[in-house]
Amino acid sequence: MTALQTAASARPAHAADSSPARPALRFLTAGSVDDGKSTLIGRLLFDSRAILADQLDTLQRRAAGEPIDLSLLTDGLEAEREQGITIDVAYRYFATPARKFIIADAPGHEQYTRNMVTAAAGSDAAVVLVDITKLDLSQHPVRLLPQTRRHTLLAQLLRVPSIVFAVNKLDAIADHGPAFEAVAQALQAFADEAGVRHAGIVPVSALRGDNVAVPMDAAWYGGPTLLELLEGLPSTAEADGAQAQATAAEAFSLPVQYVAREGDGTGDNPRVFWGRVAQGAVQVGDTVQVFPSGEQAVVAGLRRAGATVAEVQAGWSAGVVLDRQLDISRGDWLGTPSALAPVQRFSATLAWLDGEPATPGRKYWVRHGHRWVQARLVEVARRLDIHTLQPAPAQTLAVNEIGEVVFELQQPLPLAPYAQQRVGGALIVVDPATHRTSGALLVRAAA
Numbered sequence: 227m228t229a230l231q232t233a234a235s236a237r238p239a240h241a242a243d244s245s246p247a248r249p250a251l252r253f254l255t256a257g258s259v260d261d262g263k264s265t266l267i268g269r270l271l272f273d274s275r276a277i278l279a280d281q282l283d284t285l286q287r288r289a290a291g292e293p294i295d296l297s298l299l300t301d302g303l304e305a306e307r308e309q310g311i312t313i314d315v316a317y318r319y320f321a322t323p324a325r326k327f328i329i330a331d332a333p334g335h336e337q338y339t340r341n342m343v344t345a346a347a348g349s350d351a352a353v354v355l356v357d358i359t360k361l362d363l364s365q366h367p368v369r370l371l372p373q374t375r376r377h378t379l380l381a382q383l384l385r386v387p388s389i390v391f392a393v394n395k396l397d398a399i400a401d402h403g404p405a406f407e408a409v410a411q412a413l414q415a416f417a418d419e420a421g422v423r424h425a426g427i428v429p430v431s432a433l434r435g436d437n438v439a440v441p442m443d444a445a446w447y448g449g450p451t452l453l454e455l456l457e458g459l460p461s462t463a464e465a466d467g468a469q470a471q472a473t474a475a476e477a478f479s480l481p482v483q484y485v486a487r488e489g490d491g492t493g494d495n496p497r498v499f500w501g502r503v504a505q506g507a508v509q510v511g512d513t514v515q516v517f518p519s520g521e522q523a524v525v526a527g528l529r530r531a532g533a534t535v536a537e538v539q540a541g542w543s544a545g546v547v548l549d550r551q552l553d554i555s556r557g558d559w560l561g562t563p564s565a566l567a568p569v570q571r572f573s574a575t576l577a578w579l580d581g582e583p584a585t586p587g588r589k590y591w592v593r594h595g596h597r598w599v600q601a602r603l604v605e606v607a608r609r610l611d612i613h614t615l616q617p618a619p620a621q622t623l624a625v626n627e628i629g630e631v632v633f634e635l636q637q638p639l640p641l642a643p644y645a646q647q648r649v650g651g652a653l654i655v656v657d658p659a660t661h662r663t664s665g666a667l668l669v670r671a672a673a
Contacts, residue, residue, distance in 0.1 A: 249461040253388075254330035254346055256381065257355035258373035262394045266355065266432035267318055267331050270453065273439035274320045324457045343380060343577060343666055350461045351388035351425070352381040353452070356409060359398050363405055368412040375612045378422060379628065383575055383668055385648050388425040388459045392452055397431040403446030420615055426455050477565035478506035478514065479640070479650060480546065481595030482558045498529055498545035499554055501596075504649035505642075506562065507539035508546070516552055517559040517566040517640045523548040557597030559640050568638030571604070571673040575644075576623060576631045580657060580664035584623040584631070590664065591656040592635070595649065600636040600658075607631060623665075632673050644668040 255263040318329045330349060346352060354377055361368050381389050391413045396402050406429045417424050429437055429444075430452055436442040439453040450458075480501045489495040508514065508525055515522050528535050529545035538544035546560055559566050578584045584603060592601045609620040609629035623629045644651030655665035 248325060250326035250328055251351060251456060251459055251461050252328045252330070252349050253351035253353055253456065253459075254349045254386075255353045255355060256346070256377035258357065258360070258371045261355040261357040261360075262432045263355050264331055266353070266392070266394065266430070266438065266452075267329050269432045269435050269438045270327075270329070271318060271320050273435060273453075274322055322453065322457065327456065343384065343579060346381050346384045346386050349381075349386050351390060351456065351459050352377075352386045353390045353392050353456075354378050354381070356391060356393045356413065357395055358393050358405060358409055359395050361409060363399075363408055366408075367415060368408050370412055370416060372612060375416065375420075376626065376628075378416070379420060379610070379612060380577060382420065382422050383577060383628070384666070385644065389422060390425050390452070390455060390459075391427040393427065393429050394432055396429050397434050397436065402429070402444065406447070425459060426450070428452050428455060476506040476540075477562040478508040478512070479504045479559060479561040479566060479642075479647075480508075480544070481597075481649065482554060482556055482560065483596050485555060486545075496527065496547045497551075497554075498547055499560060500529075500543070500545045501560075502543045502649075503538055503540050504595075505540050505647050507537055508562075509537045513563055514546070514548070514560045515563040515566065516554055517561065518568065518638065519553065519558075521552050522563055523550050523552055525549075557595065559595065561640070566640035569635070569641040569672045570638045571632065571634045572641055573607070573630065573632050573670045573673050574653075575628065575668040575670060576655070577628050577666045577668075578623040578625060578664065579666070580662055581625050582657065582660075582664070583625075584629075584665060586621070589658065591658050592633070592653045592667065593656065594639045594641065594653045597639065599639060601655075602634045602636075603631060604634050605632040630670070631667075633667065641669045641672070643671060645670075 255266060257263055318331070320327055320329070354374060356370070356374055360371060378389060391410075393406055393409050393413075396406065399405050410427045413424075413427055416422070426449070428449060428451070429442065429447060431442075432438060437447070437451050439451060441451055480499075480503050482499045482501050484500040485497060486500065487495050487497050508528070510525050510528055512525050513522055514525060525546060526549040527547035528538050529547070530538055530542060535544075554560075576584065584606065586603050586605055589600060589602050591598055593599075606620050606623055607630045608617040609623055609627050610616075611618045612628070617630070620627075620629055623631070640650065641653075642650035651669040653667040653669070654663055655667055656662065657664045
């Protein structure tokens with residue numbers, strides 16, 4: 227099957243039937259500098275009529291008769307407008323008759339990779355833009371840009387459920403069909419080698435609007451528009467709900483974010499332990515265990531969105547009422563008895579985001595769920611070469627490098643492999659001296 231046939235087969239047959247009541251899809255745009263991410267978002271906003279009249283009037287006056295620069299819709303910082311680059315993550319909202327969307331415009335420059343990681347951590351999908359004008363189409367196979375590979379790998383490591391490749395700026399080259407075919411083959415080869423399961427490879431021209439929201443007039447492509455593809459993708463809430471139903475016996479876990487007393491906060495009103503269910507499901511009458519104390523209690527009540535319910539499941543924000551008073555505070559966990567095992571030394575994949583290298587022996591703060599713990603980087607086992615996708619020897623990790631490391635915690639945490647659970651297996655690393663977010667840790671296993 228050719229890349230064109232693969233792209234064509236990706237058309238979501240159910241997209242047109244999507245219910246407006248479906249959860250909003252949160253997606254980010256990623257890729258290298260000047261790949262057209264901000265323009266693509268501007269095009270989606272423009273074509274979906276999500277631009278206010280005064281915004282459109284301002285853009286038209288600034289254009290002075292020239293084509294409107296749609297990228298200005300997302301360049302919120304003055305420095306972004308002056309330099310013509312995206313620095314901070316900009317969020318925009320729009321809706322179609324089939325779906326609501328929340329877009330994160332992530333920076334493409336290596337210097338701002340941490341911003342991209344922040345956007346990816348809460349996204350349901352990632353649209354990785356590939357600027358076809360930056361690629362040497364005479365090469366066979368076509369060589370992809372490092373940032374395309376890096377952002378795709380980061381999205382995969384962060385378990386963004388759906389990854390879409392959008393090959394942009396087709397209007398700037400001749401022989402659109404063969405050119406897209408060559409780039410799509412390179413993307414497919416990279417995805418196969420890296421183990422990336424993408425949701426589709428689509429050709430677009432964000433500047434002209436070809437195949438973004440309106441189908442392109444090309445005999446060589448019969449697949450979906452980018453918007454059609456996005457309309458059919460599942461949100462994390464839908465995926466978590468489906469997983470919870472499919473794995474009803476999976477152990478329950480919930481990181482406690484907030485403790486409140488019902489009613490006016492006085493008297494005998496019960497305490498409610500609020501958080502977002504990380505895994506599994508729990509019902510009234512189930513026995514749960516508190517981490518780290520190890521105390522057990524029975525679930526006496528469950529709250530969700532101001533109502534009393536009989537059960538809550540993965541992905542839901544909920545409150546838990548226990549049948550007896552226990553010392554529980556923010557940062558503790560509730561879970562199925564014996565499911566929250568303490569871990570003090572673990573191996574992990576580390577995406578390093580700090581200008582100061584990750585050096586064995588250094589101490590950092592790590593955050594897991596809602597708890598802060600001191601930790602020490604014990605070992606950098608290897609780093610990932612993003613060009614060959616092979617592990618390479620390393621003693622440290624430089625900014626934007628990805629590697630396998632071993633950490634040791636001052637206090638045990640209920641860690642889980644990230645491949646099994648996004649919440650229990652993720653930590654952020656903070657430099658205690660500068661307070662910068664230095665890295666993202668994805669647990670592999672207890673060391």
